[in-house]
Amino acid sequence: MNQFLKKFRQDVISIGFLGLGLFLALALVSYNPMDPSLNSMGQGLRSTNYCGIVGSFLADMLYQAMGLAAWVVVACFGKIAYASFKGESLNLKNIRFVWALLLIVNVAALFSLYLPNTKIFQGQIYLGGLLGLGVSQALMQAFNSVGVQVILWSLMAVLVVFYSERTLQELAEIPQGLLADMKKKKFTDKIAAFFSGMFVKEEKTKKSKKDEKAKAAIFPLSDKKFVEKPSEEEEEEDEELEELLAAAEEEDEEETEEDEEESDDEEEEEVPAVRLAQKRKVVMKAKPPRRIENWDMPKLALLEDPPASRIKIDKAEIQRKADSLVEKLKNFSIEGSIQDAKPGPLVTMYEFKPNADVKISKISELEDDLSLALSSESVRVVGHIPGTDVVGIETANLKRETVYYKDLIAEDQFWSEDLALPMAVGRAVDGEPKVVDLRKMPHLLIAGTTGSGKSVFVGSIITGLLFRHSPKTLRLVLIDPKMVDLAPFSTVPHLVLPHVTEPKKAATALKWAVREMEKRYKSLSKFGVGKIEAFNEKTGNLSKADVEEHEKINQELEEGKAKLDQYYYQPLPYIVIVVDELADLMIVEKQNIEEPIQRLTQKARACGIHLILATQSPRKDVVTGLIKTNIPGRVALKVASKMDSRIIIDDSGAERLLPNGDMLFQAPGVGKPTRHHGPYLSDGEIGNVVKHWASQAEPEYDPLAMKALDGFAGGDGGEAGGGDGGGFGEEEYDERYDEILSWASEQKEISASLIQRKFRLGYPRAARMIEIFEKEGVVGPANGSKPRQVLVSSYREQ
Known part of the structure; x- marks a missing residue:
């Protein structure tokens, strides 16, 4: 409205x-x-x-x-x-x-x-x-x-x-250009070409001599600002105009056939024209939800409006580079022609059609030579474009367009109900927006050197999730050893834990996530479903009587009374764990970090837990094979070397990217990564969104995870999850922990022998459970041979 x-x-x-x-x-x-x-x-x-x-x-x-x-x-x-x-x-x-x-x-x-x-x-x-x-x-x-x-x-x-x-030089060139064009064409032809260019109608040029060099011509375009999207009224007008243009094209084809019949003596050959992709202006017509239950959702007004003036397409520069590309490739005995030119925010991709006797591998070896010939900061040979007979060659633009975050999330696809966890990647080479669903990926690996735009991109992902989800449907775990990149989000009520900055506490947080995953799978198994969406649909409106009946059906009875474990019958929020910087964690706590990450990436998708791992140093000892195997979604911003590029996207190319948001995005199930320009999101915009959420509620941290993290304050600084430091060490975790804890919370006193008899466990295992309960404050200290006093009144307190 x-x-x-x-x-x-x-x-x-x-x-x-x-x-x-x-x-x-x-x-x-x-x-x-x-x-x-x-x-x-x-x-x-x-x-x-x-x-x-x-x-x-x-x-x-x-x-x-x-x-x-x-x-x-x-x-x-x-x-x-x-x-x-x-x-x-x-x-x-x-x-x-x-x-x-x-x-x-x-x-x-x-x-x-x-x-x-x-x-x-x-x-x-x-x-x-x-x-x-x-x-x-x-x-x-x-x-x-x-x-x-x-x-x-x-x-x-x-x-x-x-x-x-317009500058004085541009104004002075207008009459010169008109006079030159009037000499070459009739006035009616000039008008026809102008309107043809407005609608990007494809035009074919002919040559009358065989030995005349074929020169690609850029079609005239209206001087529209970059990235335009038509309004609904303009779309209706465009449909009518397309019908008129289609009829005009049929007439042109008939006239062309007549011309070809008349010119029997001269062989005329069609020269493919360099076509520029039409740009669209973004109209912010998306309508984000104002309120979800008791939460006021953020509005687009919290983000800054993009500047009105945008960089216009320099058609002459694009044509010059197209000619230079053909000429330089010809010097290396690579014959062909430019078929298409697609200008984007940072780069322009030229579609080069080589002759039949040219090997594509020869073109890929000439990236440095082409960069020198075009005086370009970066040239990247994409290789064969699937579904076509052309090779993509990307060159950096002299003037680069900034992709603003508000432009991206104003697109309808960001607010699609089909996307559970939408992630605005950026704009492709042709200017089209790219929005993907983190839920379907289901995990993401990001790499980029200092200045590549990695931190801004990670911040934009979190901001997008805050626009779509309330704390009831999304919980966040932010692990940030550098202490600054994720600090702006430290007050949002979506947090499960405080902003984690210590490597050992990061290991504990990840092990908490593993335990949460196991608990969630128990919930899913009780209802015989395999995904969190199906579970939430079934548990959305359950009454207490429904829970009791379901417990009876599952034969979970204790002394004739249904054992109610309310945790297993509540709708579950998505959990997104963001780790930035992974390299710092792997140096200090590799074993305690790598193992829970591996378990989460293998199993956590179905129960709604997703990981986003970011690093500046994509070395083999940081992004190990165990981590990479189960993370098909990759984003490579500018990296230092070909080796780093291959580690992230299994191919070279990321080392030739530009700074500030230029990236290669590898989607799951897609053969080759695609190039995009990530959005720019300022600190002030992030602050506006965070203040919007912080003004409504304070974070409600998970009590069990908080106890584990607090254990480090009084511990001896030993290994995370082990010793006296608290946490979720592998030796401490027991698959029957939740069951025993639920029972213990209903007792006044417990002992290892009582646990041993009740659950038919070995004494060492029962004694270890007592030790865990003591560390977590569930039971009191030992008092000789007497049973220990239970300090909690219900499982929900944990």
């Missing part, structure tokens, strides 16, 4: 200023000095002006004050209406009130300077009005005639450059 009101307000402003401009234009056109006005009584109250007596008064005031410069006011109103219609915010910068006033004064002064005594409308109004006459006379007294002309024309040049948004 807010988006609709904003668009409605812009439409009202646009229509209002358009109406004002039209009203003034009609009043000025039909002005008669004999009509009633401030300077003339006229003939009664009757007026011949098209806009009545109000129009005659306005026209007289404008003409008397400004002369013919009054028409600049009409033009300014039209400019404001057009800016509002395009969706630009009408602030002082866009309306340009001061600049408009300068333009009016300047035009009026020029009229009065060159024609000071010329009057119009029966000799009653100066050509430049009283304003122009006064300004010109004042300037004449101060600077004389030559000085005034220099000042006024210089100011006029500045105003023209400002309003046209």
Whole structure:
């Protein structure tokens, strides 16, 4: 609704200023000095002006004050209406009130300077009005005639450059280009080519001589700003225009066939044209949910609006590089032609079609030579593009476009109900947005050196999850040995644990996740389901009676009374564990880190636990084979070497990426990684989203995990999960822990012998359970041979 009101307000402003401009234009056109006005009584109250007596008064005031410069006011109103219609915010910068006033004064002064005594409308109004006459006379007294002309024309040049948004060089090239084109084509052909370029209609060129070099030509495009998305009305108009263009294409084909029949003597051959992908402007029409149960969800207004001005496509530069590519490859005996050019935010991909006798491997070896020939920071040979007969060659753009996070999540696909854990990857080479579901991946491995944009990308993933999920449906575990990258999220109520920064506590947190996974699988098994979604659907509306009946069916009876374990009958939230930086953890706690990560990546998908692992150093001893095997989703930003690239995506190429968000994304089940430009998200935007959540609630940490983490404060600093430091050591974990703990919480006193008899365990195992309970505060200290006192009243306290 807010988006609709904003668009409605812009439409009202646009229509209002358009109406004002039209009203003034009609009043000025039909002005008669004999009509009633401030300077003339006229003939009664009757007026011949098209806009009545109000129009005659306005026209007289404008003409008397400004002369013919009054028409600049009409033009300014039209400019404001057009800016509002395009969706630009009408602030002082866009309306340009001061600049408009300068333009009016300047035009009026020029009229009065060159024609000071010329009057119009029966000799009653100066050509430049009283304003122009006064300004010109004042300037004449101060600077004389030559000085005034220099000042006024210089100011006029500045105003023209400002309003046209073109440099003087670009303005000077416009008439030269028109004259050159008029010499080559008829006027009607020029108009047809212009409209053809507006709709990116494919055009074919011919050559009449065999020995003439085929030169790829870039089709004319309308100077649209990069990344455009049509509105619904524009889409309907585009459909009608496409039908008209289709009919025109059929006529063109018939004419082409006739031309080919007439030219029997000359062999004409079609030259593939370099086609530029059409860009779309993002219209933020997505409607995120305002409220989920008792939680107010974040709004897009928390994010900053992207700047209105965007980098435009330099068609001449793209054509120059296309020619240079063909020429350089020819020097290495690689013949072919450029079929397509797809400019993106950071790079442009050229689709090169080699001749039949060319090996693709020869092209891949020339990356450095091509980079030198194009004077480009980076050239990457993609290789064969599946489904085509071309090879992709990516070159860095001279001017690079920033992909803003708000643009991405404003897309409808980010809010699709089919995506449980949406992740905005970025924009592809052709400018299309890429949004994937972390739930389906189900884990992600990210690598990138300092300056590659890794931290920003990880932050954007977490922010996206906060936009889609409340603390009831999503819990986060943030492990950050560097202490700064994930610190902004330390106050959101989604956290299971406080922001973990110590390697040993990180190992404990991961082992807690393993225990949580095992508990969740018990919950799923009770209902005979294999995924968390099916479990939540069944347990969403269970009553206490339903739980009791289900326990009876599963024959979990104790002394004739159903043993209620409410944990197994509650809808489960997704848990996303983010680890940044993995290398720091592996150096200190490799064994205690690698093993739980391996278990989680192998089994945690079905029960809704997902890992995101990020590192600056993708070495073999950090990203081990055990970790890589079960993480098919990979993101490689710029890395230091080919070896690092191969470790992450099993192929080279990431070492040739650009900094600040340029990445190769390897999706599960896809043969080759695809190139994308990640979104930019500022610290201020993250802060806005975090404050939105922090103002609603404080984090509710898991009590059992907190006890394990708190054990380090009074422990001896031994291995995580072992010794006196608390935690979830492998030797401490017991698959019947939850069952025994639930029973113990209902007793007043317990002992190892009692556990041994009750659950038919060996004495060492029962004694170890007593030791674990003592460390976690479930039972009191030993008191000789007497049973230990139970310190908790229910399992839920744990």
